[in-house]
Amino acid sequence: MVDAAEATLQLEVVTPTRLLVNEPVTQVIAPGSEGYFGVLPDHVPFLTTLKAGTLSYWKGTTERHLALSQGYADVRGDRVCVLADSAEAADEIDVARAERARQRAERRLQEWSAGSDAIDFARAQAALQRALARLEVAAKIH
Numbered sequence: 001m002v003d004a005a006e007a008t009l010q011l012e013v014v015t016p017t018r019l020l021v022n023e024p025v026t027q028v029i030a031p032g033s034e035g036y037f038g039v040l041p042d043h044v045p046f047l048t049t050l051k052a053g054t055l056s057y058w059k060g061t062t063e064r065h066l067a068l069s070q071g072y073a074d075v076r077g078d079r080v081c082v083l084a085d086s087a088e089a090a091d092e093i094d095v096a097r098a099e100r101a102r103q104r105a106e107r108r109l110q111e112w113s114a115g116s117d118a119i120d121f122a123r124a125q126a127a128l129q130r131a132l133a134r135l136e137v138a139a140k141i142h
Helices: 095-113 121-139
Strands: 009-014 019-025 027-032 035-039 043-050 053-059 062-068 071-077 079-084 087-089
Touching: 019 053, 027 043, 027 079, 053 121, 062 121, 087 121, 095 121
Parallel strands: 009 079
Antiparallel strands: 009 019, 027 035, 027 053, 043 071, 053 062, 062 087, 071 079
């Protein structure tokens, strides 16, 4: 029998262009569309949608973070598979670019609230959430 302190689950984080993570971890916290959720080894199986946010995971006491866009999480026993439109590790994030994206999205949302019909609210809001997730993850290492 495996000691609970040594129990792991396999985390896979996949985007359309790459496999970002494929390793055993001790815990995962992900941005579900209804709020953040945590997964430990031997979790009950479920499938859920993800919103843009920070995916955090631990290997023992080492904590790591990824900025995710929308996607899906499939939890089955000792395996978590995250399929996301995009995912970035903190050291891959261009902070200046993410800040410009945040400012651009906020400007578009202000134009929408001022009555502009040319602004796609859902798209601007999603862009803002992606930019904020990227900035949050980047801040964790800077």
